[in-house]
Amino acid sequence: MDEQPRLMHSHTGVGMAGHPGLPQHLEGTGGADGDGRKQDIGDILQQIMTITDQSLDEAQARKHALNCHRMKPALFNVLCEIKEKTVLSIRGAQEEEPPDPQLMRLDNMLLAEGVSGPEKGGGSAAAAAAAAASGGVGADNSAEHSDYRAKLTQIRQIYHTELEKYEQACNEFTTHVMNLLREQSRTRPISPKEIERMVSIIHRKFSSIQMQLKQSTCEAVMILRSRFLDARRKRRNFNKQATEILNEYFYSHLSNPYPSEEAKEELAKKCAITVAQVSNWFGNKRIRYKKNIGKFQEEANMYAARTAVNAANASSHGSQANSPSTPNSAGGYPSPCYQSDRRIQ
DNA sequence: TCGAATGATTGGGA
């Protein structure tokens, strides 16, 4: 390479006026004849080919000379314009993508489960449902629930840590690329729009990684949720007190054992179960009572007697019982809880 | 271990 004839004149001081280091033919005057132009192009190509042979100082000097050249801004503008009209216009049309429906689904799910968005006490629909279903009856259910919440919190923490990492990496990389491009824009035509496009490409790449993270987080939540719901299927009998309250209501409203929504809510609160469980219980009770009245007769008599005693106590103490099991229909009292005048058919 | 009891689920009807 050293044997190559050097056609550059920069270090020898041969160049255009005011721009030492640039050959005169870059001034734009050019040769009048074709041979002269060919010679100029040959010179430039030769310079490019041999630029790697230059010392750092020489390269720096040439770079500086290029940057200071009076035609440089105009030339770069033209080149940027051409680039924009060709590549960018084509890509620009492709960039206008609608929001990814899958990503929206993932975001919605993470939000609903309380993984993303503001931290909620308990977080998820499953946890809420579970909380309602367990109704706080028994320590086991609440223990299961708190275990569920703890695991959900763990998932949430991992998700946010990873998300933060990705965002940080994305920002660092974007800044790095932007600096690099800005630096390069001094020596090659790079428009701000092009830098912007590059940034959006980087963001897209990182958001696809984020989508993977969201997907695996969703999967983890689904697994946790299904395990939890499976565990919930292992039913527990209601405690004795809850069964007594329900039975008292049932037998005291035997002529119309259909509690209204308000009565169900009150019973649910008293028994620490859900309204749905109250409905289930009454549904089961009605049908089982109807199927075998004889078998339930003893139970019915017992609750009727208890109700009568309660009523007597209440009246002698002049107090008003506010229980939904307040004696009424069994003793002929109309119940405000009746939703309609129905009987077990 | 087995049968009864019991809470939950499902499908159909009004």
Added chain:
DNA sequence: TCCCAATCATTCGA
């Protein structure tokens, strides 16, 4: 949407 009826799945006690 609520209820009934049948059924399932689990618990509990003998």
